[in-house]
Amino acid sequence: MDYEHVRAVDPAVADALTAEVERQRETLEMIASENHVSPAVLEAQGSALTNKYAEGYPGERYYAGCEYADEVETLAIDRAKELWGAEHVNVQPHSGTQANMAVYFAMLEPGDKILSLDLTHGGHLSHGHPANFTGQLYEVEQYEVDPETGYLDYEGLDDLARAFDPDVVVSGYSAYPRQVDWERIQETAEAVDAYHLADMAHITGLVAAGVHPSPVGTADFVTGSTHKTIRAGRGGIVLTSDEHADAIDSAVFPGGQGGPLMHNVAGKAVGFKEALEPDFADYARQVVDNAKALGARLRENGLALVSGGTDTHLVLVDLRESHPDTTGGEAESALEDVGIILNKNTVPGETRSPFNPSGVRAGTPALTTRGFDEAASEEVADLIYRVVDNHDDVDVKAEVAEDVQALCADFPLYD
Template sequence: MPNSDALATVDPDVHEAIEAERRRQESDLDLIASENHVSRAVLEAQGSVLTNKYAEGYPGARYYGGCEHVDRVEELAIERAKALFGADHVNVQPHSGTQANMGVYFATLEPGDTILSLDLTHGGHLSHGHHVNFSGQLYDVTQYGVDPETGYVDYDELAELAAECEPAMIVSGASAYPREFEYDRIGEIAADVDAFHLADVAHVTGLIAAGVHANPVGSADFVTGSTHKTIRAGRGGIIMTDEEHADDVDSAIFPGGQGGPLMHNVAGKAVGFGEALEPEFEAYAERVVENATLMAETFIDRGLGVVSGGTDKHLVLVDLRDSHPDLTGDDAESILESVGITVNKNTVPGETRSPFVTSGIRVGTAAATTRGFGPDEIETVADRIVDLLDRPDDEELASTVSAEIDELCADNPIYE
């Protein structure tokens, strides 16, 4: 961990809050699908002197002097991303996955253009056109969904909607869709209506890098993502495209949507990408998917509704409406958090409750796998989750499970 002696002296309040969060992460089990635990090396890079440096522009073409060392850091991040994903052009400056999407929209669309994207309650993301987000305020949005019987994207509906609304862009990708997208098929649908195809792989960057998930690079016109979920690099975003669109994308990020890049974050990306190039990362990604598959199977065996009947990736979407009709996603999140298991409430296909309440929970295995959880631990945790949802008022059970989670986490520390 970065040295915090100075912080403890200068600002004990912030120091204590950080220490409390460190203790929480060590003692609680993180099953939030969008979170992970980075290495000490990534932490050190992100807490480095690079936070002092302005570097508006791109390597070799900055608007500030003294950038020779940060140029090298950004070049390393780009080179490593190209090696991981097979991309022709990479921009590692977006501050988040949402800003990566913004960069692609600004590079290709005009206000009022139509975007065709996955409905939020069916697993989509705010930045794909939700009305509270800039994307839904600037663009005309039509949304496709999943088949209510199978839980899979309905590609026939997608093709019909594309023919009807003639979008300028079709977005694939999601924050709570447990299956792989058929990127080639979406690309064909986009080509049929002369639309761009943006594949947002925010949740599966690490799985793609490891070769355990379909890779849309080379198929989609643009690929965006987060760099901190399944890939364990510095928090932020990334855009990948071909040379034809490279200048437009770069200009849309800087100066179009951002000022100076956060070079300490870029350094964290470079380090995390370098770690993902090591052979052991593939084994890690395989375990993530295996753990999620086991989690889904255990839930199903215990009577929980699992959207699409399983998962192809790192997350399981649980629909509580049939098994626990009186229990909301918000209730479930609170019950589990009380014993040291963190998940997030989540909308499910056909949702009728508020997104602040929801009828489901999203459960992920990336962070738990990072700290060493394997099949035995995952099956135990999945069983305990169902026990708690079945008996939410059983204080003795809650106490027992809390102690069990403490022991599992102690046996698998994040930072030894």
């Protein structure tokens, strides 16, 4: 990746792009929402489709010259239908949040009610946080995980739904490490005559590979990101039944956005094709196996995990018991110093500010893309613990940084 054309026009941007590739090569990416796409997806996303306006949908565009845009979008739609078994798919949302927006705009009026998981318990901004448009347009009530177990409190959710009488119940989470019982939440939604929106942004790839139960065919609407565990072009997706197809399509365009980012749709199409290959299921299983190995070793080292472990691609570490004087922000910063990139994160029952909370979240999708197995994931867990336990020790951090570089060399990226 030499960016020769960029360098000829704008050396400063070329330097930044080159440095970013090197940063990714020389660090261990463990932010649970990030991954490394293939060179094919990168090439598709940098294609000449970035030049093309294609407002509308295949066969019904508002501009001429869309025959190849139609071809690419149709491929993305057909492949998504095959991956997730959905009747109707819209691949145009620019992000998972805009996919959620499409569902809200299609089915709700301002002031309607949303019931969703609290952000500090693993929810997402677009599920109803006051700083997000959802919290500003709709009346929001939020449920929680069981504070003792860290698991979703389905009975509490059911009781709250009956008391609040929501119009939409939202499931799917950004920092919940356990499998979701979609059917149980669907029962709750049906009991109060609400729609069920399942946001599988983090687990799109796990669901596609069959290593996490699918909400498709159970929830009324399923949304997701296309660049996390699915490893496709950056953006969002909405899956629903034929019954709601027209409402969703109208909410995406013209309701929520104009021209789709056709170069991103091309990246989605290529990534979906890769996910349909047999080895993708092996990848997804390894993501989960690596996360379980990572979590088990962190626990052996004395770190507390929310819910005690994981069924998915991420672990959520609560530092309050083992390191009460260390914040998630301090841990994140110290780990970044040695080349381990993860994020500070709130934990259930959070007692600190969300800007410097009590936990850290770590994921294995990007490590697994590089070829990490359980043994390598356990080694990373040991390095994480050493830094958290000695986050002010310069010598320890220097030693860990060398170990990180050795792992990066053993599992190269974009060679």
